[in-house]
Amino acid sequence: MDFLFKEEQRELKEKVISLCKEKLAPLEEKVGESKVMSREIADVLAESGLFKLFVPAKYGNTTKMPSLVSVCLVREELARRCPNAELIFVMQGLGSYPIVLSGSEELQAKYCPLIASGEKIFTICLTEPNAGSDVGAIETTAVEEKDLWVLNGQKIFTSLAPDADIYTVFAKTDPDKGTRGISAFVVEKGWEGFDPGKRMDLMAAHPIGAPVFKDCSVPKKNLVGELNAGFKVSMRNLDFFRSTVGAAAVGMAQAALDEAVSYAKGRFQFGKSIAEFQSIQFKLADMATELTASRALVFRAAYIKDQGVERITLESSMAKLYATEAAWRIIDEALQIHGGYGVIKGQHVERLYREIRALRVYEGTSEIQRLVIGNMLLKA
Ligand SMILES: Cc1cc2nc3c(=O)[nH]c(=O)nc-3n(C[C@H](O)[C@H](O)[C@H](O)COP(=O)(O)OP(=O)(O)OC[C@H]3O[C@@H](n4cnc5c(N)ncnc54)[C@H](O)[C@@H]3O)c2cc1C
Incomplete structure (x- = not known):
């Protein structure tokens, strides 16, 4: 999808990949699966300047208003490599976007500097x-x-x-x-x-x-x-962030596909690598195709939003629905390719298998997305 992105967005993606490798990965290793938010990880995100993506230009962003393509790019790369960082990153946006979108000037002047600097974490x-x-x-x-x-x-x-x-x-x-x-x-x-x-x-x-x-x-x-306009505020918030749930699903599914390809090449049964069996190749082919379709839906919604379209309800619901359901199937197949080793606690695919499940529930369940899409089709 890189052909869709502007030069500065490609640079942003590279910046996130380097941040993950150099600074976040050691912290992710230390924190592991935790019920407690890591302040150390939040501080690294704050220092990196990534929280500026959630505020208007006046408070430090490079775009007039938050760019959905940029937020999706960051969320995908973090979800692929650094799950604790990914959650903190997105909550900073989800928790503060109502202020950015609908808050008074006074409220924005008070809170936007805190959002951008990461001095405070929002939810x-x-x-x-x-x-x-x-x-x-x-x-x-x-x-x-x-x-x-x-x-x-x-x-x-x-x-x-x-x-x-x-x-x-x-x-x-x-x-x-x-x-x-x-x-x-x-x-x-x-x-x-x-x-x-x-x-x-x-x-x-x-x-x-x-x-x-x-x-x-x-x-x-x-x-x-x-x-009394809070429902509208929350729906506009979800419109923006639902596509980013799709982006997180894409990142997790990409991680699972990478693991599956690598494992299939290195696992030998019946005298050959399991990657040589056509049934394994077919699984990988379906996984990669669904992943590409998911990424296309996510960035299609994000691209449309960044053209200045106010509501992208249909596009973001489709992106969230398809990408989260596809990621669940892709991760399940990646685990299957790992055989018994896939269900051993601590395996990357085992963790992904548990982590992907909630994405089909939060920010509107898959059933609610279908309801939204169906209603919009019938209204048109
Ligand atoms: C990991 C995680 C993080 C979350 N983070 C936040 C957060 O930060 N802030 C926050 O406010 N919330 C958060 N949530 C809550 C989340 O948004 C809700 O769980 C979600 O909206 C579903 O609500 P519910 O769990 O009450 O399920 P219910 O609404 O009770 O739904 C139960 C089942 O009924 C189905 N259903 C309900 N209504 C219909 C209908 N009209 N037609 C067809 N089927 C229907 C649903 O699809 C689902 O399968 C989080 C949830 C999880 C799991």
């Missing part, structure tokens, strides 16, 4: 115990009191909680109005009434928790965008 709290796919069902409330908003409620599945510093939180400001009664707020760790919550234990280690708000006072100015 997003949308999901609740009774509200996952059905965002309109959230029960967390924000009630206006003098010059404050007072938040009460329970969140769940907040990536990087409780380690992240700043949380973009969605709450009901008009509980009778469903999705039309939701607003977004910026909440800082340490504020009274905000407990960043207990850690959760997933099948593949992922720093993630369940924050709680008990009479948490938030300054009025920390409302992001217009009152």
